Amino acid sequence: MSAPVIRYIDEPHPITGLTNGKLGLWLFLASEVMLFGALFSSYILLRVGADSWPDGWDVLNVPLATLNTVVLISSSVTMVMAWVGCRLNNLGKFRFYMSLTIALSLVFLVIKTIEYKPKFEHYEAFLADGALVKGYEGSESITGHLDENDLDKDYILFSPDAVQHGTSGDDEHSDHEKGGEGHAEQIRINRLDIDRLTNFGPKHSNFYGLYFTMTGLHGLHIVGGIAVNLYFLLFGTGMFRSNPAQFSNRIECAGLYWHFVDLVWIFLFPTIYLL
């Protein structure tokens, strides 16, 4: 039994000018455009229909996100360099830049985690009508920190953020800088006085929901890219030697994917953080 020979794996089709892999990848990216396009459309629809929508730069960590943008764009550059290494038949160069790409993508994920984490530890308590909480009479909500063991108790010891009454979406990083020391005194809130108690996770509001869904899905794409790149780095040497043309095609495809993921972030960043 002989394996069927499939054409245009490593040489381009004379009419389309593309290898199978590259055409397939472009098609895959087209479907990805539809996926993220649907999410961006949802973002627009929900934002237009919302009563209030926080300003991204006010509640999210723009410096960290900017740093992440730089990291991701750099990783796109190193990805190109890795491909160049392939084309030049320079295994060392390929390995160096591929490792760098993977390292940068990991840095991106670490920064993302640093950005995510405090949001899950920061709470907002939406007060019931006529709730009597000393110092917060007439407020709609209090933001601050609490002991998560208290969550299912009848009352909650709450350490509010700096004494700003009420508005949701307090400045997040002012909170980091103070490292908790700037908190006003702990207050005790009866559970019955709270309509809804939530951290600044996805369930806080549609803004945070979309923020976590869209950046999370983007993060999954990063993870997928890391897996592919890692595979080429660790197990690609054999093909690099036996079939360099096909290998550099594959790296090129992985690179196209990587640039696309980068591009999605370049749309996400202004949409969520700056608009």
Place this chain on the structure above:
Amino acid sequence: MEESIYGWWLPIDISVNGHKVDLLIDMLHWFMVVIFVGWAIFFTYCLVRFRAREGHKASYETIKAKPSKYAEIFVVIFEVVLLFGLSIPTFGASRTDFPAEGDDRVEIHVVAEQFQWNVHYPGADGKFGSTSPKLVDSENLVGLDHSDPAAADDFVTAGIMHIPVDTPVVIRLTSKDVIHSFFIPIMRVKQDAIPGMAIPMQFEATRVGEYSKAIACAQLCGNNHFTMSGDLFVDTQEDYDAWLAEMASGGDEEEEEEEE
């Protein structure tokens, strides 16, 4: 109801505008019959005449089919006429041409919930009291704010709707929980009730009567979707006024519910 109002085709129509819907449906079905029978005759003829048999051979040439082109053009023209002549004006009128405020019209709010239609009447003052979801409980079905003076004479019925005959009725339709669809087959009206949205709809009844379970839910809304019906009473103006007066005085909303 001894007289049969429902049968094997469209049910009777007791609304002012329903005949336009019926006209469109009837015309479309005649059109379908004509087209389908035409196709079927040609189809059968071909099958018989061109069946494989001794001495018969297929021809390589395909026919130059002028009649089929005419048929296609006929289909297109017919569709254009129905679309712009009937469907767009009728649907548009049902969604945009509301009787002006102040005219002789009845306004009702309908609040859907799993699995009943709550009907909110403004009472004698003609003003709806404000409502809030926070006030909803088993007694206060639509969350009426009793501190609002306009709410004083409001009343709510569950699963029962009275309307006067020959008077335009404007309904503001909303839902407390999931999507329902307010459907009165004999009135040729249907509108989804969508939580978070208040959608206006209108109709005008032409025939007095008690139409039990004439209001249906057309959108799957949960386990008891199939029981989500409402009784429709089309009253003469006098009967309607008498019913309003009764509801405003003695006929408390809770009592009405217990009847249900």
Place this chain on the structure above:
Amino acid sequence: MSGHDHHDPGFIRKYVFSVDHKVIGIQYTVTSLLFLFLGFALMMIMRAQLAYPKADFSFLENIFGEAGFVGGTMLPEFYNQLGAMHGTIMVFLGVVPLAVGGFGNYVMPLQIGAPDMAFPKLNMASYWVYFTGGVVMICSFFVEGGAAQYGWTSYPPLANTQPHLIGQTMWLVGMVFLITSSLLGSVNFIVTIVQLRVKGLTFFRLPFFVWAQFITSFLLLLAFPPLEAAGVLQLMDRVAGTSFFMPDGLIISGSPAVNAGGGNPLLWQHLFWFLAHPEVYVLILPAMGIVGEIVANNTRKPLWGYRSLVYSVIFLGFMSFIVWAHHMFMTGMGQSMSIFFQTTTMIISIPSVIILTALILSLWGGSIRFNTPMLFALSFLPMFAIGGLTGLPLGLAASDIQLHDTYYVIGHFHFVVAPGTLMALFAGVYFWYPKVTGRMMNSALGKLHWIGTLVFLNGVFIPMFVQGMAGVSRRLYDQTHYEHGQAVQEWTIASSWSAWLLGIAQIPFILNFFMSFFAGKKVDQNPWKATTLEWAAPSPPPHGNFATEPEVYRGPYEYSVPGASDDYSPQFVK
């Protein structure tokens, strides 16, 4: 696999984790046929409740346990589970995988003369992802609270109201698998058709079936991702407590919903129908392709207007992306939006009319052989005509006021996909069975299957138009609650009996399918005397398909060419 010639890959690699498009095609076909019968079985149970509401179904209770029944009476939630899963299984696990994954995978590479798909491993992955999605869907029946029960459309907020029932969550996870599988498959199909056509096979020499698969793949590729996005958002609503589809102030079962609110229930419908309307064409286009092949072969003459067929299919594919909101006329949309979607809906009916007319005109001047595949293919034409025509009153918003969400809708789309697509798929099974197995299916059993299926399918679905006209809403557990339901209850009973008889009518098919594998008449490579490339390969084709790479010299349907010695001139014969 390269470099390992003459190496026997072993049973598992050959038949289970195979990368051969033919084995994968057979896997798809067999799996999806099983799912079709499962979906059909769910429907037969529903029909029992519909015909005899709340009757004593102790025999069913004995089979399905007490979760869905109380004292022999079926519970509404069980009925709703059957309904939701019937739709999901039929569409996403039955018809599409059979039409695209099964026939597309097996036949398309053969018809373009390729040795395999462009990405064989991806092809295998596509099947196993589909299989996993199917397993997730099936498992959801056995979890606490049962399977998804909010209709195959899963409209929120209803689908979000019971987050503790994991059936719906599993449905969403299963859908993500099925969508992924479709994406992998469609990329593979498009690349294969674009890159791997054999020498001489230009686009306008492609068999109509390949064109249909080509456009279908684009629909799958571009329409499914928005549903994936919607699925992710609904999954977040259910699992992470977001409220993308939950507006403010919901009171669910008497208590206020604890969530942020601010969501939009219609967002789901837009995303869902943006997929689900093209999905309709995913269901119908491959069927049209199959019918085109069989009609040309059995009239022994070229298809009428091959080019206009191709242009119509391309146009259909494009238009199918801008008609989705005609499913939403009753959601309170404004006049201008309804005008746009009514108009696009009327426009999309035109290419369908052209395709149907072309196929009927192809009969003129032919020499029609009435073998089993042809009987099924011919029945597709009037059945699809009924399905298409009854779409008109639903596409015009004014008549849709009365008919929307009634049984009329059910009758309409079932006529398109059941008597329509399914007839074509059966035709395809009979037509390509000899290619796949090297043996003919039995003709007498086939004709018995055909007549029973045709009669009873009509018996099932024609009553639905009457019910819909009377105003009976869809998805009712017991329509006799309403007077208008009672008035047409006898039609419901007739429909149910037809459904059960339809089940019996499938017995000859099942017997035929398995018995012919061992006892069918052996055939050579081209038993139907057909012209397209798959008939140039041996029956069954070996790994790699063709002994020598074929070359194409002419168009796909050169039958009864004047002056030729035979009444067919295959593409691959010089």
